[in-house]
Amino acid sequence: MLTLIKQAELFTPTPLGTKDLLMGGGKIVAIEDEIKISSNLAVNIIDGSGFILTPGFVDSLVHITGGGGEGGFTTRTQEMALTEATTAGVTTIVGALGTDAITRTLPNLLAKVNELNQLGISAYCYTGSYQFPVKTLLTTVQEDILLLSNVIGVGEVAIADHRASHITCQELIRLASEARVGGMLAGKSGIVSIHLGDALEGLELLQQAVSQSNIPASQFYPTHINRSEHLFQQGLAWAKQGGFIDFTTSTTAQILAAGEVSAAQALARALQADVPLRQITFSSDGNASLPLFDEKGHLVDLQQAQVCSLHRSFCEAINEHGVAIGDALSCVTQNPADILHLWHKGRIAVDLDADLVLMDKQSLQISDVWAQGQRMVEQGKAMVTGNFE
Structure with missing residues (x-):
């Protein structure tokens, strides 16, 4: 069935004003000031007046099979x-x-990706984990990226963290080379997702590599750049040199009090510092643990990260920090899609x-969501659920 959304304020994420949008067969069919359907085809017409219509969000880091464990089972x-x-x-x-690649496994991760794809959204994954040498599904990182359709890169490899394997510069260069070539051969990004801990060296290893x-710096995708003021400042310099920076939206009051910069504030400050918008993204780190360690590395608190923090930080950037809707939207749609070479995602255009x-x-509250043309959420209520939800 065709679906026609009429007179919504369209952000592609670039603001285009009030438009009609027609979708069918999982694709965007037409975008016009006014679309009239004169045939006898069944069309579901939705009044979009009073709403903004945006691309679906792209969350580039979620622990879909769960994570954590830093405080025991x-x-x-x-x-x-x-x-x-x-x-x-x-x-x-x-x-x-993430931290645990023993009780959380790559076969389970790939199975979860397949589950989510069958339920209607688009899911991908990284091979590997925090650790080096990297565990893979096939023989090598390059084989995983080249031969497994849903594997688009490697990571999140941990650096500057007491939970990391303390990978050397030469080892990181070889890993990035392998991922890069695998991506080239497969037509994928071959991105290297990098977890940044709170050690003072921060991004130094990436700079050395x-x-x-x-x-190129763009082969790496470092996240948690807002973990501390020190790392945030390093991230600004890295981005101005052509690197990407990802701000984590999940947090707690205790972590913020310990010095983390909120993702929304980090975005506003990065833009004020003239960091190119295209270099900046948000990710939720959803379903990961949010551990708080003392100066000796002892766990003092642990909460669970939430995917919904992505939308919450998007709203906070606009409402509390004055970021333009299109700019905030780019960080959760077009920018991560481009970095990951998911060219059919993250923007609104015909044939995507x-x-x-x-x-x-007014409120930016989510009303309806479509994934590849399927209505997943209607007036705030989930229309498609997993079998055991």
């Missing part, structure tokens, strides 16, 4: 349910392993996937 976090993503406007998701090789979010123009 009782602190292992839960798997992500489908509706945790869809009700938050997320239609494209990238799964990853770029300066000592022919690997019909991944769409309808939000109230």
Whole structure:
């Protein structure tokens, strides 16, 4: 069935004003000032007046099979349910392993990716985890990226963190080279997702890898750049040199009090510092643990990250920090899609996937969500759920 959304304020994420949008067959069919259907085809018409229509959100880091465990077996976090993503406007998701790559496995991660794809959203994953040497599904990182359709990169490899494997510069260069070539051969990004801890060296290892090789800064995708003021300042310099920076939206009051910069504030400050918008993204780190360690590395608190923080930080950037809607939207749609080479995602244009979010123009509350043309959320209620939700 065709679906026609009429007279919504359209953000592609660039603001285009009031438009009609027609979708069918999972794709965007037409965008016009006014679309009239004169045939006898069945059309579901939705009044978009009073709403903004945006691309579906792209969350580039979610622990879809759960994570955590830094405080023992009782602190292992839960798997992500489908509706945790869809009700938050997320239609494209990238799964990853983290600290625990023993009880959380790559076969389980890939199975979860397949589950989410069958339920209607678009899911991908990274091979590997925090650790080095990297565990893979096939023989090598390059084989995983080249031969497994839903594997688009490697990570999140941990650096500057007491939980990391303390990968050397040369090892990181070889890993990035392998991922890069795998991506080239497969027509994928081959991105290297980098977890940044709170150690003072921060981004120094990435700087060394770029300066000592022919690997461009854009091959790396460092996240948690807002973890501390020190790391945030390093991130600004890195982005101005052509690197990407990802701000984590999930947090707690205790972590903010310990010095983390909120994602919304980090975005506003980065733009004020003339960091190119296209270099900046948000990700939720959903279903990961949010551990707080003391100066000796002892765990003092642990909470679970939430995918819905992506939309919450998007709203906060606009409402509390004065970021333009289109700019905030780019960080959760077009920018991550481009970095990951998901060219059919993250923007609204004819022939692209019909991944769409309808939000109230005043409150920015999510009303409806479509993933590849399928209505996943209607007037705030999930219409598609996992079998055991």
